[in-house]
Amino acid sequence: MDYFLNNLNNILKRTYEHLYIVIISLLISIFLGIIISIIISRNKKLASIVIKIISTLFTIPSLSLFGILITIFSPIKLGIGKFPGIIALIIYTLLPIVRNSYTAIVSIDMGVIESAKGMGMKRYEIIKKIIFPLSIPFIMAGIRNGFVLGIGVGVIAFLIGAGGLGYYIFEGIERSNNSMIITGVIIISLLSILINYFLYLIENYITPKGIRK
Amino acid sequence: MIELINLSKKYKEKYVVKNLNLNFNDGEISVLIGPSGCGKTTTLKMINRLIEPSEGDIKIDGKSIFDFDEINLRRGIGYVIQEIGLFPHYTIFDNISLVPKMLGWDNKKIEKRVNELAELINLPKSYLNRYPKELSGGEKQRVGVARALAGDPKILLMDEPFGAIDPINRKSLQDFFIEIQKTLKKTVIFVTHDIMEAIKLGDKICVLKDGEVVQFDNPENILKNPKNEFVENLLGANRNILRLSLKRGLDYIKKDYKIIENFEIEKISSFSESLFIVKENEDFKGYILKNDFEKGRKCLRNILFINENTNLLDAIILLLNRGEKVLIIKCIERGIMGYLKLDDMLKVFEKEEYELSNK
Numbered sequence: 291m292d293y294f295l296n297n298l299n300n301i302l303k304r305t306y307e308h309l310y311i312v313i314i315s316l317l318i319s320i321f322l323g324i325i326i327s328i329i330i331s332r333n334k335k336l337a338s339i340v341i342k343i344i345s346t347l348f349t350i351p352s353l354s355l356f357g358i359l360i361t362i363f364s365p366i367k368l369g370i371g372k373f374p375g376i377i378a379l380i381i382y383t384l385l386p387i388v389r390n391s392y393t394a395i396v397s398i399d400m401g402v403i404e405s406a407k408g409m410g411m412k413r414y415e416i417i418k419k420i421i422f423p424l425s426i427p428f429i430m431a432g433i434r435n436g437f438v439l440g441i442g443v444g445v446i447a448f449l450i451g452a453g454g455l456g457y458y459i460f461e462g463i464e465r466s467n468n469s470m471i472i473t474g475v476i477i478i479s480l481l482s483i484l485i486n487y488f489l490y491l492i493e494n495y496i497t498p499k500g501i502r503k
Numbered sequence: 504m505i506e507l508i509n510l511s512k513k514y515k516e517k518y519v520v521k522n523l524n525l526n527f528n529d530g531e532i533s534v535l536i537g538p539s540g541c542g543k544t545t546t547l548k549m550i551n552r553l554i555e556p557s558e559g560d561i562k563i564d565g566k567s568i569f570d571f572d573e574i575n576l577r578r579g580i581g582y583v584i585q586e587i588g589l590f591p592h593y594t595i596f597d598n599i600s601l602v603p604k605m606l607g608w609d610n611k612k613i614e615k616r617v618n619e620l621a622e623l624i625n626l627p628k629s630y631l632n633r634y635p636k637e638l639s640g641g642e643k644q645r646v647g648v649a650r651a652l653a654g655d656p657k658i659l660l661m662d663e664p665f666g667a668i669d670p671i672n673r674k675s676l677q678d679f680f681i682e683i684q685k686t687l688k689k690t691v692i693f694v695t696h697d698i699m700e701a702i703k704l705g706d707k708i709c710v711l712k713d714g715e716v717v718q719f720d721n722p723e724n725i726l727k728n729p730k731n732e733f734v735e736n737l738l739g740a741n742r743n744i745l746r747l748s749l750k751r752g753l754d755y756i757k758k759d760y761k762i763i764e765n766f767e768i769e770k771i772s773s774f775s776e777s778l779f780i781v782k783e784n785e786d787f788k789g790y791i792l793k794n795d796f797e798k799g800r801k802c803l804r805n806i807l808f809i810n811e812n813t814n815l816l817d818a819i820i821l822l823l824n825r826g827e828k829v830l831i832i833k834c835i836e837r838g839i840m841g842y843l844k845l846d847d848m849l850k851v852f853e854k855e856e857y858e859l860s861n862k
Contacts, residue, residue: 401586408551408584408660409602409650410577423592498592500634 293469301458305477308454311372311447312440315379320433322380323387328417330388331395341389348385352378352446360450375444375452382443383436390432394425423498430493437489438482445478455481504529505550505658505690510559512545512714519545521714522559527707529657530688534705536695536737542714543694547660550692551580563658578605581651581659581689585666587643589635595646596631602654620649623683641672645679652687659691665700671824674817677703681812698737702726703748703814710734722749727859743856747848748816752809755851756832756841771796778829778842780806790829790842808833811840815848 294301330337350358359374368374398421406416448456458474461467494502505527512520520542527533535543548554550561552573561568568576589598596617603613621628624645635643644664651659665673677700684691695701701708702722710717710725710733718730726746729735738745760778763771771779771793779796781788781803789803807827809818811834818830822845830843 399586399588399591401584401588402590403588404553404586405582405584405588405647406590408553408577408582410574410579410605412574420590500590500592500594500636 293467294473297473301473301477304453304455304457305481307452308441308444308456309481311375311452311454312379312437312444315376316383316433316436316440318376319380319383319387319436323384323432324391324429326384326388327391327395328421331392337392337396341392344385344388347381352382352443353449355381356446356450370451372452374450375447375454378447379440379443383440386435386439387429387432390428390435391425394428395421397428398424424501426497427493427501430489430496434486434489434493437485441478441482441485445474504562504564505692506562507546508560508562510546510549510561511557512542512549512554513557519714520549520556523714523716525709525716525719527690527692529690531706532684532691532693532704533707533709534693534695534701535709535711536698536701537711537717538737539696540713541711543696543711544662545714546711547662547692547694550658550660551577551582553577578602578654579656579658581654581656583644583647583651583659583661583664585663587647587667589643589646589650591635594632594634595626595638598635598646599631599650599653601650606654616653616655620652623652624649624679640668641676644668644676648680648683652689657690659689661691661693663695664693666695666697673700674821678810678812678817680704682810698739699745699748699816702745703817710737743859744816744852746855747819747852748814750815750851751811752813752815752818752830752832752843752848753811753840755815755843755847757844757847758841760839760842762839768801780831780839790831792828804828806831809843810834815851818843819845819848 326340330340347355355378356374359377360369363369363374363377402420402424403416406420411419444452444454445456445459448454448460455474455478458470458477462470462474507523507525507527510520510523511518519540523546535546537543545554549556550568552568571579589595590601593601599617599620600613603616608616617631618628621631626642626645626649630638630642635646638646647664651661665676668676681704693701693704695704702725705722707719708722708725709719710730712733718725718734723746725734726738726742726749729738729742735742757778759776760780761774761776762780762782763774765781765783765788768779768781768791771791774793777793779791779793781791787806790806791801791803804827805825807821807825807830809821809830809832811832813821813830813832822828822830828845832840832843834840
C-alpha cells in the first residue's frame, strides 16, 4: 500500500502507457478484423484459410513473437519500443475479433439477407443496416476477449521497450520487491475486470433492442 | 402482364430452366409447381433478377426487366419467402415501412400506409411497436406479406410463403391471402410444392419438370385433363377429391337452423328446424342436431365457424380434424349464414365422381 501511494504518479503514467498501446492496437485490430470478416464471409474456402493463418499466428508464444518482430523491424530501426509491441498486439487480438465477427456474419439468417436483397436494398445498405447491427453482440464479445488478451500480452511487451505495467512485474522480480509485483498484478487484474465490464455495458447499450436477450 | 420469352438458366452445362415461354396475366395468381429441382424457384428469382438468366428475356408490361435498374426493379416488386426474413432488430412498423422509406415517401404517407396494412392483415395496432420474435409464426408471415405489399407493387413474387407453417395456420393464411387478393388484384407468381395449395390459390397452374413446362392451365382443366402421367402422379390418386377445393362451401349451405337460448333446449322437438345453435347471453355455446336430440343425446357439440370463402375440401378436413359433424358459415358483415353438414359434402363428392367416371 505504501509502495502504491508513494509511486502513484509513476503508476498512472505506466497505466496510461499500457492502455495506450492496447487501445491503439485494438482499434486497428477491430478495423482490420471487421473488414477481413466481411470479405471472407463471401467465400467459405477463403474464410477457412484466413482463419487458419490467424489461428497459427495466435499460437506463437508471445516472447518468440517479439523476438521475430525485433529481427524483422530492426533493419528499419523499429525493432524495439512501442511499434513492435503494437504490431504484436494487433496479431494477437485479431483472432478473437475476426473469428467472432465471421461467426456473426455467417450465422445471420439467410432469409433476412435474401429478403433484404429482394426488396431492393443495395449491398452497402445491407451491410450497414442488417449485417452490422445484427453482428454487434458477437463482435463486441470478440472485442472484449481481444481487450483482456491485449492487456495480458501488453505486460510482456515491456520486455521490448514498449513500456507499460509490465515494468512492475519484471522489475519487481528482478529486484525481489514483492510490493512492486503485487501492485502490478492488482492493477493489471483490476484493469482487465473493469474494462471487460465497461465493454459489456456498451455492448448491452448498442445491441439493437429486438435481438437483446 | 409478365412474359417469359425463351427463358433459360444453366449452371455450368446443365440447364435448370430450359426455354420457358409463359405469360402471366395481370391480377391473377399463377402458381409454379413441381418437384424440387424442377426450376420453379429459379424461374421466380429471375423475375426480380436475384438470379440472372443465361438466355432469353422477361418483359413486364412489354418492357424488358434488363431495361430497369436492378434495385428499382426489386423495389417495385413484392417478395415473400418461406423463411419470412423479417429483420429481427426492426420493429414490425419499421419492417413494413422499409420499402416505402427506400422509395422516399414522406412520413405521414408511410404511417397511413402501415396502418392500412395492419388492418388488412388483421394485426392489432399495438403490435406495430413489437419485435418479430414476439410474434407467432403465422403473424410473422402475415407481416411478411404486408411488408411485400407496402410499396404497393403491381407484382408479388411468393416463394413457398406458407411452407414452414403448421397445417392449420397454413390453411388460414391461404384463406387470408385469397381474401386480400380479391380486393388487391395483384399479379402474383406463387411457388409451391403442395398441390392442394396450388389448386386452392391458383387462377392458373404451371406444372414444371426438369426446367420445362409440362402443363399450364387453370386448376379445373388440370384436374379434369392431366396432360400425362407426371401430372397425374403430381395430383395423386385422389384428384377427384381435390376438385372439392374448387367448390365453395357457401353454395351447399343449409338454412334450416334456429338460434335458441340455453333454456329452450327442452323445446327442440317442437321446432321444425334440424339444427340448433345455442346461445347464452352473447356467447355461442354449441350446437345440437334435432336427430341426435331425439335419440337422447342432449349434450352440446362444439361450434366451428368458417367464412364464406372456405372451399369444400378444407371444410371436410376441418370437420375430420376436429371430430365434428357440422360447420357454421359465418361472414364478417352478415353474421351467420347457414351450416354445412359432412354427409352433404360427401354427397357432392360422390356425385362428382359418378359424373366423371361416366363421361
